[in-house]
Amino acid sequence: MKTMRINLTKNMCFATVALIVALFVGPKTIQAQTAYGFQIGDTKVTSDNFNNLTSITGVSGNVKYDPESKTLTLENATIETNEEIPLVTNLPGMTIQLIGNNTLKSKQRMGMMNQLDGDITFIGDGKLTIKGGTDTDDLESLMGIGNWGHITISQCTMEVEAEVAGLYGGFWKFDRCNLKAKGNGLEGDDYYGSICWLWDEYPEFQGCKITEPQNNTWKKHKEKGYSYFSLYGDNQKPVTDWVTITPENTQGIETTLETNTKTAQQGVFSLDGRRLSNNINLLPKGIYIVNGKKIVKK
Structure with missing residues (x-):
């Protein structure tokens, strides 16, 4: 009986100590990070890293993000990758501000991707050059901007170039901007080119227009029940040379x-x-x- 009592006392002691440890030294609640709906190279931008975007592999220059206004600022910045898309956006109401000369470039992937939920606006008095992959046989990677959402280019300067499609897919609005886009098209295909496969409608133009090539038209085609638009030249083929969009009136x-x-x-x-x-x-x-x-x- 004595031995049993001693063991019981020891067990109660150990249990009490374990309870105290559990109460005061137990696991701490870890606050979950917030994802901001876009990715630079192979890195998703979150509340943990948005203050240090220049440390991401392939980034040089000044890259900043303000979560409150959903504004990504590129200031004399270059994002260059091999196997990753330089910039992937999937954020409604996002603004990309351009200051100075900026570049998005990839060897094996498209220059930029805007996903289904992405509704982005480019602004600023800087310039952005985007170049799609060249060292790849993957059709999707041979694009400058692959758009599955909405993109507005507003009063800024952009130049987009790729092996097959310059501006591809989605919905577009051009607002008093300077834009050059080029895609070399695809041999034997009637739709790929500098601006192609836009969804449901041709782009909205506000205070600007296509100035090169002068003779151009939007041609509609259907694929699996959906309507798409591509820009054609006077030869009745997709434009594969530079398409230039300039403001109609810079005054007023x-x-x-x-x-x-x-x-x-x-x-x-x-x-x-x-x-x-x-x-x-x-x-x-x-x-x-x-x-x-x-x-x-x-």
Whole structure:
């Protein structure tokens, strides 16, 4: 009986110690990281790494992301990869601001991919050059921008080049921009080229137009019940040379905005009409609409 009592006491002691350890030294709750809906190279951008994007393999120059305004800023930046897509976006309401000269380039993948949920707007007074893969036989990788969502190019300069398709798929809006796009097409195919396979409708043009080639038309075709549009030249074949889009009138933008100041909605907005932080000082460099006026923050 004595031995049993001693063992029971020891067991109770061990149990008490274990309970104390569990209460005070137990596992801590780990806060889950937030994914921001886009990826640079092989790295998904999250709340854990968005402050240090320049450390990602293949990135040089200045790359910053502001989660509050969903703005990715490229400032004299290059994202160059071998086996990864330089930039993959899948975020509604995302803005990509261009400052200086910037490049997205891959050897074996497309230059950029915008996925189904991606609704992005390019802005800024800089330039972005995008080059799709050249060292690959994969058709999807021989594209400049593969778009499965919505893309707006607003008052900025872009140049996109690829072996088969320059701008491919999705929905597009060109807003007073300077754009050059080139895709060499696919031998024996009637649809691939510089701007091709756009979904349901041809692009929306606001204050700009195609200036090269001068003779062009959008041709519709159907595939598995869905409608697609590709840009054709006067030879009735897809355009495979450079397509150039330029603003129709570079004058009067400031005047139009200032004339409507009295009736304009107050606040800070992006060029595509999204309300941003009311304090413009908290926003990155770029062009904004502040109380109805276009403001360039430097």
